[in-house]
Amino acid sequence: MLFIPVSLWNLIKVVLLCINALAVLNEERFLRRVGFGYRPEVVAQASVKAQIINLLHAVRTLMRIPLIALNITTIALSLLAG
Structure with missing residues (x-):
């Protein structure tokens, strides 16, 4: 059995890579084609799809500089750590 040690640093890097993946999704090329483009009339609903659209929009707008x-x-x- 292969043992892969999981450290807090590796978990932080995985979370950062996932947030990066969400941030680089292009709305015009990809998200609108699959139905996840930002539209105010869809976002006003309380569905799971609307919450995912809100999350994608927030990551792309608010998390850019951080x-x-x-x-x-x-x-x-x-x-530095190697």
Whole structure:
């Protein structure tokens, strides 16, 4: 059996990569084609799909600057730690 140690640092990197993946989704090219484009009339509903659309929109708008800082910090710490 293969044993892979999971540390807090690895979990932080996984979460950061997942947030990055959500942030780079293009609304015009991808999200609208699959029905997850941001539209105010859909977002006003209380469905699961509306909550996912709200999450995607919030990550792309509010997390842009913090993600840049977190990515730079993570890359620098990974380079220093080896």
